[in-house]
């Protein structure tokens with residue numbers, strides 16, 4: 001039998017099982033295949049683009065606002081640095097756009113930089129942008145989004161809580177009732193400094209921040225639940241120690257960037273162990289502290305036979321009836337919200353105002369003269385004097401223009417895809433207003449870097465809360481506008497007036513007025529990076 005030997009190609013015949021290099025060489029040397037491939041490529045690209053444009057158009061056919069090209073996965077986290085408001089202001093300048101965008105991890109940040117765009121976010125389309133983003137810190141600090149700051153504005157309880165604050169804590173009549181306790185705390189602060197001045201001869205070096213912070217905390221805790229934890233010997237028990245430790249933990253956690261917020265899919269891993277700390281240490285400590293305040297007050301109500309007069313906000317909250325009652329968890333969340341909302345912001349405002357006045361001695365002198373004319377030198381400033389001090393008010397407005405205590409406000413959020421100023425806002429974006437940048441914008445203010453309180457003489461206080469022009473936004477505006485504004489509008493000028501009325505403030509020896517270190521640090525509020533230190537001497541004829 002004849003055997004026909006066929007020399008097979010190494011990988012099989014043309015119509016056989018041909019794979020590998022030779023096959024590729026064969027394919028690409030055939031013009032028909034080339035044409036076919038090009039056709040397939042063109043077709044698929046066309047179909048893909050078409051499909052994309054259909055789904056893009058159904059959400060938004062607009063481009064993202066200008067911004068840096070993000071790194072894969074991390075986005076622009078490493079470019080942002082420690083002062084996000086300054087980073088975004090630079091981006092707005094670089095791209096010549098009042099709306100800029102950066103991606104940080106998984107989340108988009110859309111930041112607006114002009115009064116017009118701020119008005120669109122905070123007023124015109126307030127309902128769309130007044131949401132809050134879910135976040136690791138917010139979830140634990142607010143006992144599961146139970147407080148005002150992190151509850152959604154569409155929730156009826158959010159409206160109820162804001163209304164309760166407006167009618168029973170910050171209403172003019174309520175503030176009048178709590179005025180005496182604030183005066184006591186201010187007098188204590190002044191006499192503490194005065195004693196130190198007497199002890200050290202006449203002029204002494206003072207770091208005022210801790211004292212101002214403690215004074216504000218005492219005012220807040222007394223107004224909210226009738227107790228104080230700083231300063232005098234009788235308030236330094238175990239309860240005060242617990243309170244202070246809790247406070248330190250909250251401040252520390254609030255300043256952290258939680259990876260779970262930037263990469264929600266990795267949240268369960270808790271790579272930094274920050275969530276474990278929040279869940280197992282901070283939240284239980286807060287819960288234990290506030291639960292104890294609530295149960296001791298419930299006991300008092302019981303002993304008083306339900307006829308106790310309201311002495312503080314906790315009394316009001318525990319006396320709510322029928323459909324208005326709040327759960328204990330909600331009360332705890334509200335108390336901690338108000339404590340933290342009202343302490344750092346007021347402290348930071350007064351510290352920046354003092355810092356500016358120390359480097360502008362003529363303006364300090366003018367303010368002191370104004371106060372002397374109204375108050376004299378034989379008593380301390382009282383809240384009832386505040387309406388008669390227009391130059392002091394102008395100083396505070398000018399300070400908050402240059403140093404808004406919360407420079408990017410609290411981030412707003414868009415849960416759905418939306419648009420702003422002709423740009424796309426992807427679903428799940430943080431939408432932020434750069435109050436710091438608007439306050440320093442040369443298109444809005446003449447000589448914006450100059451500290452010139454006179455520009456605000458004769459300007460109504462309502463300018464503080466958005467006003468008509470949205471140029472000055474330290475308290476924000478619209479639905480989320482700071483509910484504590486009526487208190488801050490008394491507390492900040494009262495504290496500042498008392499300090500500059502009672503003392504002379506000059507830079508420490510060897511430091512000239514114009515050597516100003518106005519660097520900032522970013523946190524719950526935007527403090528001076530280096531706490532203010534000044535040489536202080538008592539200037540009143542009145543002795544405490």
Ligand code: HEM
Nearest residue numbers: 148149341342345346405406409410475476480482484488
């Ligand atoms: C100088 C003093 C203060 C400044 C500059 C200030 C500023 C602000 C800002 C910028 C916001 C964010 C608004 C937004 O998200 O658009 C805010 C919200 C808030 N502030 Fe203030 N604040 C001050 C004092 C207070 C005080 C005294 C309290 C209470 C005792 C308070 C309680 C709150 C609360 C609860 C919120 C959340 C409001 C919400 O989300 O609905 N603040 N504040």
